[in-house]
Structures are given as C-alpha cells and as structure tokens.
Amino acid sequence: MTEQVLPFYLVCDESGSMAALIDMMNNDLLPELHEAIGTNPVVADKTRFSIIGFADDARELLPLSDLSEVDDIEALMARGMTSYTAAFDLLRDLIDRDVAALKAAGHVVFRPAAFFLSDGQPSEHDWQAAHDRVVDASWKYRPNIIAFGLGDADADTISKVATFKAFIADGAVSPAKALTEFASALTKSIVKSGTTATPNLVKLQMPEEIDGFTELAVDAL
Numbered sequence: 001m002t003e004q005v006l007p008f009y010l011v012c013d014e015s016g017s018m019a020a021l022i023d024m025m026n027n028d029l030l031p032e033l034h035e036a037i038g039t040n041p042v043v044a045d046k047t048r049f050s051i052i053g054f055a056d057d058a059r060e061l062l063p064l065s066d067l068s069e070v071d072d073i074e075a076l077m078a079r080g081m082t083s084y085t086a087a088f089d090l091l092r093d094l095i096d097r098d099v100a101a102l103k104a105a106g107h108v109v110f111r112p113a114a115f116f117l118s119d120g121q122p123s124e125h126d127w128q129a130a131h132d133r134v135v136d137a138s139w140k141y142r143p144n145i146i147a148f149g150l151g152d153a154d155a156d157t158i159s160k161v162a163t164f165k166a167f168i169a170d171g172a173v174s175p176a177k178a179l180t181e182f183a184s185a186l187t188k189s190i191v192k193s194g195t196t197a198t199p200n201l202v203k204l205q206m207p208e209e210i211d212g213f214t215e216l217a218v219d220a221l
Contacts, residue, residue: 002106002107002108003045003046003107003108004046004107004108004110004197004199004200004201004202005046005047005048005102005107005108005109005110005202006046006047006048006109006110006111006112006113006193006194006197006202006203006204007047007048007049007050007064007095007098007099007102007109007112007113008047008048008049008050008112008113008114008115008186008189008190009049009050009051009052009064009091009094009095009112009113009114009115009143010049010050010051010052010115010117010186011052011054011087011091011114011115011116011117012025012051012052012053012054012076012117013054013055013082013117013118013119013120014053014054014055014076014077014078014079014080015055015078015079015080015081015082015118015119015120015123016055016078016079016080016081017078017119017120017151017152018076018078018119019078020175020176021119021150021175021176021179022076022077022078024176024179024180025076025179025183026075026076029179029180029183030051030073030076030183031073032183032187033183033186033187033190034067034070034073036187036191037049037067037068037187037190037191037194038067038068038070039068040191040194040195041068042194042195043190043191043193043194043195044066044067044068044194045066045194046193046194046197046202047067047190047193047194047202048064048065048066048098048102049062049064049065049067049190050062050063050064050065050094050098051073051074051076052087052090052091052094053076053077054082054083054084054086054087054090055078055079055080055081055082055083056079056080056081056083056086056123057080057083057086058083058086058087058089058090058091059090060090060094061073061074061075061076062074063098064094064098064102081123082118082120082121082122082123083122083123083124083127084118084122084123084124084127084130084131084161085122085124085126085127085129085130086130087116087130088127088130088131088133088134089130089133091114091134091143092130092133092134092139095112095134095141095143096141098112099112099141110201110202110203110204111141111142111143111144111204112141112143112144113143113144113145113146113164113189113193113204114134114143114144114145114146115146115148115186115189116145116146116147116148116161116162117147117148117150117182118147118148118149118150118153118158119149119150119151119152119153119175120151120152120153121152121153121154121157122157128160131160131161135163142163143163144163144164144204145161145162145163145164146162146164146165146166146167146189146206147159147161147162147165147166147167148166148167148168148169148182148213149166149167149168149169150169150175150178150179150182151169151175153168153169155168155216158216159216159217159218162216162218163218164204164206164218165206165215165218166215166216166217166218167210167213167214167215167216168213168214168216169212169213170212170213170214172211172212173211173212177211177212178212178213181210181211181212181213182210182213184210185206185207185210188207189204189205189206189207192205193205
C-alpha cells in the first residue's frame with residue numbers, strides 16, 4: 001500500500017565518554033521511544049526510524065523501519081573516538097539507499113530528519129567535507145539536521161552541524177536529565193510529525209522548548 005513517509009535517523013555518538021549515557025539509552029530511553037511509536041499505528045504508518053552509532057567508525061544499528069514491525073534494536077556500545085566524518089558518510093549512503101527503496105515501493109517520501117547527538121568534539125579536523133556532502137543543496141534527499149550537544153560538545157560545532165535546529169546543554173540539569181529531555185524531544189517530534197500529517201504532507205515538527213538545552217543559531221548555507 002502506498003504511504004506518505006517521513007524518515008527519521010538518530011545519529012548517536014558512541015565514543016568512550018558516552019558510556020553512562022549510552023547505558024541509559026539502551027536500557028530506558030530507546031525502549032520507551034520504541035513503545036511510544038510502535039504502538040501508535042497512525043505515527044508508525046507515517047514515519048520510519050533508523051539508528052546510526054558512530055565512534056572510530058559508524059554502523060547501522062537499526063535499518064530504517066516501521067517501528068510497529070521491530071522486535072529488537074541492536075544496542076549502542078561505548079567505544080573509541082568521535083568520527084563525525086564516518087557518521088556523515090554513512091548517513092549520506094543510507095539516505096540514498098533508503099529513499100530509493102521507499103520510492104521503489106511506491107511510497108511518497110518527505111525530506112528525512114536526522115537527529116545528531118554528541119558529547120564532544122570531532123576527532124578529525126576535516127569532518128566538514130563529509131558534512132558538506134550531506135547538506136549539499138544539489139542533493140535532492142538532503143536531510144533536515146537537528147543537532148544536540150552534551151558534555152564537552154562545542155556550541156559553534158553543533159551549530160555548524162545543524163541545518164534545521166541546534167541545541168546545546170546549558171548545565172541547568174544533570175547530563176542524565178539532559179539526555180532524557182533529548183529522547184523526549186525526539187519522541188515528541190516523531191509523534192507530532194505523524195499525527196499532524198495531512199493527505200498531502202508529512203511535515204517535521206519540533207517542540208518549542210527543550211528543558212536543559214539552549215537553542216543555538218543555525219549557520220545559513
């Protein structure tokens with residue numbers, strides 16, 4: 001059956017400094033997101049969800065899926081450094097593959113949304129070349145990127161990553177609470193985007209404010 005679909009990608013830092021937060025993601029936050037989306041047939045029909053983890057390299061932990069059809073999600077794993085290059089290279093490749101597959105199946109696909117989360121600086125200086133490929137205006141499938149910085153993440157870097165919205169943890173709450181608020185914002189975005197869809201449009205929706213985060217200016221392209 002032809003559906004209108006908005007793909008969501010979680011691009012999550014798996015570097016060693018994320019260890020405690022990754023445990024929270026695996027044990028609590030991702031299962032809660034899975035339940036909230038997977039048990040809501042309206043949202044599950046209109047959205048698809050994928051997870052990319054990145055450290056020294058990047059890996060696809062959950063292929064783009066209807067969460068109502070997913071039983072298990074491969075766990076994030078704290079490991080290595082923080083290669084933004086690997087993250088963006090894989091994101092570009094997966095979006096190309098996934099959108100083509102959805103369109104081949106007869107679906108109407110709207111611009112993907114990528115939620116990027118990191119707690120540190122990129123481990124390479126030339127990461128922006130890979131990022132440029134993802135935000136290239138000539139690439140029809142370029143995603144809206146919503147970037148979040150925790151811990152030692154740099155506000156200027158997070159702002160450069162984003163194309164739609166950018167947020168940096170402001171220290172008003174603990175890192176664990178900030179991560180919980182991030183996961184809540186991601187879940188709310190998917191739910192609202194799915195439930196406000198019209199017969200002709202599935203549009204990315206975001207909460208107005210996110211506790212524990214300050215919204216940053218996003219660099220114009």
